[in-house]
Amino acid sequence: GDSVTQMEGPVTLSEEAFLTINCTYTATGYPSLFWYVQYPGEGLQLLLKATKADDKGSNKGFEATYRKETTSFHLEKGSVQVSDSAVYFCALTSSILTGGGNKLTFGTGTQLKVEL
């Protein structure tokens, strides 16, 4: 079945450091790839997405490129801020449900802590 593997956290960085959170996936077909972010006590917010190979998703300084050859979708940011502290989830959709719905398959999440 489909699966997503993320690097384990927590990842602790100083403000303005460079961030990489690794994500690799296994899927049949041609998945769309997503990064969601979850702040403490809150639900999930879509951060960025890419729907086909070589697409780059970007938002709020974060970027991720859909790499089909390495089945990866690593999240990067050039300069992190304290406000970026959260849990980041990599996810994919490829299993088309009855009626055409999408089922998101998530990784286990990577906690990011940014310190001053």
Place this chain on the structure above:
Amino acid sequence: DTGVSQDPRHKITKRGQNVTFRCDPISEHNRLYWYRQTLGQGPEFLTYFQNEAQLEKSRLLSDRFSAERPKGSFSTLEIQRTEQGDSAMYLCASSLSLLGERGSGNTIYFGEGSWLTVV
């Protein structure tokens, strides 16, 4: 612009009691999903509605769980005879699909979740 809203946000219940969660999706979104998230894990798919029809249920959804979306708008998730293992955050999400569309890139928007603690 209102997002996906869930109620209640927090629920503490005794083992064996029934609980019900409500989800109001983004207006006009025809697809609605329920996920469950336990501490330190990513959300896991439970079930999915296309309008009022429940089209898919995960094996995670035991017989004690039932979900409805009677008019194709809001949805409820009921857990009967709760067990301590049901303690989790229950997330509702919604998305919009066009007729005949089968792409996997539709954005799914999540609510803030309903925390359940069974004591």
